[in-house]
Amino acid sequence: MKYLLVLLVIVVAANIWRHKRGARMGADAQASTRPGRSIAPPQDMVACAACGLHLPRADALSSSTARGRYFCCAEHRDASGER
Numbered sequence: 001m002k003y004l005l006v007l008l009v010i011v012v013a014a015n016i017w018r019h020k021r022g023a024r025m026g027a028d029a030q031a032s033t034r035p036g037r038s039i040a041p042p043q044d045m046v047a048c049a050a051c052g053l054h055l056p057r058a059d060a061l062s063s064s065t066a067r068g069r070y071f072c073c074a075e076h077r078d079a080s081g082e083r
């Protein structure tokens, strides 16, 4: 009878432990699939034609005379003789 009681305690403890672990793993899975945590898509990077600095295409200044050339700032665009 004493061994039966010990076995019962072990079974109950194992059930509690397994239940807690399952709940924690469920919370982790929920956190990883939470919306609004997605990574921003990659941006095209361009190099400044004057100094070679790489910057996102959206932030770069492009010249109207030479297409495909980008500059990091107005000073570098003006210094290269393009507008």
Ligand SMILES: [Zn+2]
Binding pocket: 048, 049, 050, 051, 052, 053, 071, 072, 073, 076
């Ligand atoms: Zn530059």
